[in-house]
Amino acid sequence: MWQRGRDGHRSSTDRKGASSKARREPARVLPILKISPRVDYAIRILVDLATRPTGWRAQARGIACRQNIPPAFLYKVLKRLQASGYIDVRRGRKGGVRLIRPADRITLLDVAQSLEGPLVLHPCPHPEACALHELWSRIEADLCAWMACQTIADLAMRERKRGDLSRGSQGGSIGPEFAQAPPEFPR
Template identity: 30%
Template sequence: MRISTRGDYACRALLSLALRDDEGPTSVRDIAERTGLPQPYLEQILLALKGAGLVRSKRGVGGGYLLNRPADEITLAEIVSAVDGPITLGDFGQPHQDGSCDHEGQCVLLAIWDQAGSHMRQHLNGYTLAAIADISRGEAPWPALTAHELS
């Protein structure tokens, strides 16, 4: 699985909002400047995130975008899914459950791809914007591979 540029940018934009959640609405221009993201593309991404209910916007002077829920309730998996669709390794279909497989070995591989996608979803669900903001501020340790992931 690959996180798209769109998914990465969405995560960066929402992390920027989480890091300054107490400052009120943030303009697209300010988010773009802080994150180094291209403003026109960022506007499209924020509209998708708004449609998914992850952010809300405030119009007028002092307007901009705000997180729609607390940062500790928004996961990376939600953000990526909102702009990229479901987190999977591919659209291969489901393996036959009754042991009858159409093609040699195909169902075993389909089960493995499905399991890998599930691990990716679980991993990304393990990180909230609040946790990542804490890491970014130096208030929590950087993510590290566990002994299980190293073997």
């Protein structure tokens, strides 16, 4: 049975009078390219550190809170970033996490490949017989070229320009506790 809804569009109703519109679930969005949580968290950690004054040691707990990263996962990612030579992690009272490579020398491609290996969008078992192989290869090459041009310093600069110091609980930005830099570091 069809009927017109309040919005003027027709919708079917079942025997009990429930509209099919109301029963329909929202369409799922399936990503074509999905960045792994490990790479996403690693980039967010590095940007968080790059927004700090040079040499500043951030507490791991603070990074986890500001970036909304589960602490157990944070420590695994920190270990991988340290093994890749991006950060230094010290434990103890005067410890913390700091960048040891300049942020302008760390590209998104470097980070992704150091954590996940080569970037492959669509592994093709038969490249010579696959009609889409050339298309996927071109998209992959373009994406790698773009990621190789984007640095952690670029992202940190965008983060600073946004000046959004209140998003700490949502992740992706420095938290409000860093709105005032310590007196020994110029702002």
